[in-house]
Amino acid sequence: MAEIVDIAIVGGGPAGLTAAIYGARARVNTVVFEAGLPGGQIVSASMVENYPGFPDGVTGNDLADLMFRQAQGAGAEFRTINPVEAIRPDGKQFVLSTPSGDVAARVVILATGAIPKKLGIPGEAEFTGRGVSWCATCDGPLYRDKVVAVVGGGDSATQESVYLSKIATHVHLIHRREELRATQCLQEQCFYNEKITMHLAHTVDEIVGEGGRVKALRLRSREDGSVSDLPVDGFFEFVGIDAMSDLVKDLCDLDELGFVIVDRSGQTSHAGLYAAGDVANYELKQVVTACARGAFAVDHAVRYLNLEFGV
Ligand SMILES: Cc1cc2nc3c(=O)[nH]c(=O)nc-3n(C[C@H](O)[C@H](O)[C@H](O)COP(=O)(O)OP(=O)(O)OC[C@H]3O[C@@H](n4cnc5c(N)ncnc54)[C@H](O)[C@@H]3O)c2cc1C
Numbered sequence: 001m002a003e004i005v006d007i008a009i010v011g012g013g014p015a016g017l018t019a020a021i022y023g024a025r026a027r028v029n030t031v032v033f034e035a036g037l038p039g040g041q042i043v044s045a046s047m048v049e050n051y052p053g054f055p056d057g058v059t060g061n062d063l064a065d066l067m068f069r070q071a072q073g074a075g076a077e078f079r080t081i082n083p084v085e086a087i088r089p090d091g092k093q094f095v096l097s098t099p100s101g102d103v104a105a106r107v108v109i110l111a112t113g114a115i116p117k118k119l120g121i122p123g124e125a126e127f128t129g130r131g132v133s134w135c136a137t138c139d140g141p142l143y144r145d146k147v148v149a150v151v152g153g154g155d156s157a158t159q160e161s162v163y164l165s166k167i168a169t170h171v172h173l174i175h176r177r178e179e180l181r182a183t184q185c186l187q188e189q190c191f192y193n194e195k196i197t198m199h200l201a202h203t204v205d206e207i208v209g210e211g212g213r214v215k216a217l218r219l220r221s222r223e224d225g226s227v228s229d230l231p232v233d234g235f236f237e238f239v240g241i242d243a244m245s246d247l248v249k250d251l252c253d254l255d256e257l258g259f260v261i262v263d264r265s266g267q268t269s270h271a272g273l274y275a276a277g278d279v280a281n282y283e284l285k286q287v288v289t290a291c292a293r294g295a296f297a298v299d300h301a302v303r304y305l306n307l308e309f310g311v
Pocket residue numbers: 010011012013014015016033034035036037038039040041042043044045046047048049050051082083084085111112113114115116135136156159160244247276277278279285286287288290
């Protein structure tokens with residue numbers, strides 16, 4: 001094997017980009033492998049209002065771009081549109097398989113993040129891209145002067161509802177519980193917005209279409225079981241995330257939901273393999289925590305490299 005990198009970071013979202021900044025600044029050979037373009041999930045956030053340093057908020061796209069430029073400027077190397085397809089141990093090292101060939105790495109930091117969960121209801125697959133979406137920033141502008149619905153009760157659902165209310169004529173926010181679980185200030189932005197109607201204690205049973213596009217949502221009340229059709233032109237789902245941990249499922253311990261179990265430093269149950277960001281099993285999956293965990297992981301990894309490989 002010709003090429004050996006010191007730190008291979010798999011995933012170029014906030015966790016991977018922060019790890020890249022710290023790794024490169026430690027003057028360790030740091031390479032980021034990214035399946036698409038750098039940025040991760042945050043690229044689909046219309047506005048990030050809780051990342052320190054941006055009192056007026058920042059679009060997810062701009063924040064991702066700033067982090068990427070900072071990592072590149074620090075000296076990290078990027079291999080984009082280059083998904084890691086497999087990771088296998090090779091003695092104390094690892095071999096990463098990518099479409100452009102195999103690469104050996106002394107340390108791997110898994111920062112593959114998560115992908116939005118799907119509801120798995122009738123009509124979802126049929127109308128994906130034809131009215132059903134997981135990204136308000138990408139698809140919201142298609143619904144100018146139209147009616148949309150959002151399902152979910154957390155920060156993403158409320159934040160994206162507020163964003164969509166600036167474009168659509170009306171937004172219906174549907175949540176299966178009687179209370180939202182979003183941060184209080186995001187809840188208030190929804191409750192006091194006359195363009196947002198809440199449908200609490202309701203589930204979406206089916207996405208109903210006509211002429212190949214979404215026409216209505218079939219809602220079920222969890223209080224009395226009654227079913228009704230809510231006419232909408234677009235439907236956005238923000239109901240949680242699934243960990244992108246398949247690559248390491250046979251290498252280290254995962255929790256019952258598929259998140260990688262890590263200690264405080266980001267070390268997994270396999271020596272030399274770290275995990276940071278949404279793929280790891282800690283609470284509060286946010287940009288600021290992903291960044292912090294990326295920094296912890298690489299800080300520990302640099303010490304491990306020194307101890308085990310004399311780097
Ligand atoms: C709509 C929306 C709005 C949000 N708003 C906010 C907000 O306002 N504030 C906030 O703090 N958080 C917000 N979040 C959450 C935040 O985006 C995530 O917590 C954060 O992006 C997690 O970062 P990460 O680096 O762990 O993973 P991700 O952002 O998921 O990045 C993982 C990266 O890994 C890449 N990857 C995956 N598999 C592979 C592979 N096999 N090989 C190579 N690369 C791979 C992916 O392409 C991706 O780029 C929002 C999320 C969404 C979806």
